[in-house]
Amino acid sequence: MTAWIRITITCRQLNERPAIGHQISHKSKAVKDNRPVNLDLTTIRLPVTALTSILHRVSGVAVFVGLALIIYLFDQASASEDSFIAIKECIEGSFLTRIALWTVVSALLFHIVMGVKHLIADLGFGETLESGKRASTIALAVAVVVILLAGVWIW
Template sequence: MKKQRPVNLELTTISFPAAAISSILHRVSGVITLISVALLVWALAVSLQSAEGFAMVHDLFTSFIAKFIAWGILTALSYHLLAGIRHMCMDLGYFEELNSGRISAQITFVLTIVLSVLAGVWLW
């Protein structure tokens, strides 16, 4: 008996629902946040060692690229926070249906965009 199985699964043709994209991005933002903590702890340690270290970190963090990286860190952190709240609400039994899960994921995306714009305005 021959089973009908896909020979080549094209991942680019799969349309993921908003809730799946939200879950994947939550994990990615967690990794970005974890890596950025190491960078920020290093900057804190160098800035507290001496006045020269503080001046070096200050000069480093006032450049455009550093502000862009800080904006990315703040965006990842805000998304991770909002998606974490969404996941905790789902653990409590809310937003578990397909439609409400999709809407809560879209709300998370919109609020992240708003917080990202506010972080950009604050940094620049």
């Protein structure tokens, strides 16, 4: 929710498009609920802060789906020595399994990096437009690096 507030603020501060409405109005009981709202991602121009925000959401949904694979792998690995060896061979021997694992790990790493940025922002850092943009750019760069490192580690 705070992410969307930030987007609204960012878009307005940048004055990149006229404010169509308040994105956050429907979340609050204290304000009128019939205000116009714009959440149409195809018409919102995405500055880097908004891009990281929506990717944070997308990666979160991806982790939710990928959790099934993580729990399955953990289940197989801890069930018995035979199933542990079988699942290890499955990961080491199959390109598809590695790609699947890397995809889930990438989504998780991206979500974690963006989440840490959020926690740092909650401490009061990176809250202005300029520092927020810088924080988002740094977080994107860090995410790319750790995702590539995870790829190197998996292969």
